[in-house]
Amino acid sequence: MANSKIERVRGVNDVLPREYRAMRHIQDTLQATFERFGYAPLELPVIEHTDLYLKKSGEEIIARMYDFQYRSRRLCLRPEMTASVMRAYIDNLQNEPLPLRLHYSGPVFRYEKPQKARYRQFTQMGVELIGASQALADAEVIRLAYGALQALGLKDFRAVIGHVGILSRFLQNLKIDSRLRSFLLQNMEAMQKKGSAFVTERLRQIYPAFEDSSAQTMPRSQRLTALFQEMDEAEARLAVLDFLQNINIHLEGSRDADEIIARLLTKIRRRDQTPGLQSALRFMDEISRLSGSPAAVLPEAEKILASYAIDRSALDALRELVRALEHYGLGWEHISLDLGLSRGLQYYTGTIFEVHHGGLGEERQLCGGGRYDDLIATLGGLNDIPATGFAFGLERLHLALESEGGAKGGPQPLVRALIAAIDAQDFPYAVETAERLRAHGVPVELDVRQRSVKSNLQYADKRGIAFVVLIGPTERAAGEVVLRAMDTRQEKRVRAEEVYAAMQQMRGENDGQS
């Protein structure tokens, strides 16, 4: 009593019975949907080696991991499921015939600043479809997400489909180095929402050498570096050495001379990124404006790609996906294309998609996913295996359902009957009756507090318990019990062996009346 209260850890939640039921219902519904498409369940550990996420997850996620050193191992609480599932696939399932369909559900952890619909521990439930690179696979997975939302009865949701391949192919051609490439991929959405100037400003922060297009002419000071671009490796090295000697820096004999020169050279040559970056930013600006129905987006995208003369395989894949979705009969009132879409996880290589909900706000998606064709190889898989998948945020689904009034009525009361002995002597008889009903599968609660009949009825009423069985000396003597239906106040004296049957009968009558 005098002890101070111990608080719940920040950003995590207790799931109390009422909410638990609702969450359970959501999980059961999703699971049933997933199983109907042939996805098999698996459960995975909550802790993993941190390395699993360092390669391909993306800086934002990595920065927010629960990452710790324990007995000389570097471990973390998983921040998402896909990498874990792929790790498990590589560990245990590489002999399985492909394609392999898996679904999962479990807690993940991110050290974020908590607020509504954003917690440090939350539950992801999703699927992975391993071993199919076709658009048909992406379509199945999107269809599945869509179907799950419908099965839950949600109405006010909107799926947005994009494709990271369009931009990444473009950046590949420009030979932009990987750090800047992932920066640009990550900032596609910022480009769309905040505009080109915003992204340019951000870019300068990580790459100060960047000149934007306003500085058209090359200043004298840059001619030297431009010159370096034209030299081959050996020539450039000599030039650097010579330059350093001329300003009285002597590296000969220094152990790291080679390395220092190489590093200087890369730095100097970085400038070379500027024209590429400028072109990339322009391209992003144009492409990120394309969103809406396929009929509106695809022809425009075609024009832009043609004007930059880039390969259209990504766009073709997208078109194929659109066609496949139409085969599934998914209407475009809930789905749209958005070529400015980008995602926090870096492993996506193709189709990406998100699902938003009106009750949660634009920035809180219910679901996110996409295609990640390189992840298995990156994580050490035997073969280069393509895959696609998504994850729902269970807590967000719950909030979305609530915002649509879907949680109405509330969960059914667990207990169907309350058995109360009127006198202490009747207690054994009450226990016997309780056990009899339980054997029939009826959830039964026993009055263990020896309360008055009145209190018991009040309690049953508040708890929503449908039947009360009263047992007193008179009943016991006659081998009977009093069975009372709470809703109709109807009461019957029946033989103890027949309580269950009588209960069924009374329930039938009540249903008939209503």
Added chain:
RNA sequence: GUGGCUGUAGCUCAGCUGGCAGAGCGCCACACUGUGGAUGUGGUUGUCGUGGGUUCGAGCCCCAUCAGCCACCCCA
């Protein structure tokens, strides 16, 4: 990580310019010693989020800290 609002009974909240910590709901009991939802009566619960400071005196003012929410950021 940045900025803002909030924190008083189990719950929702009131509490004036700094002067005895309150209401409603809930819970328990009784009215009614074997019959519920109404009503009445009584009872019950507080380190005023935590720690420090100012003051004769702090729920109220100041500082710090923790937590919840909101906007950024980002994600499911």
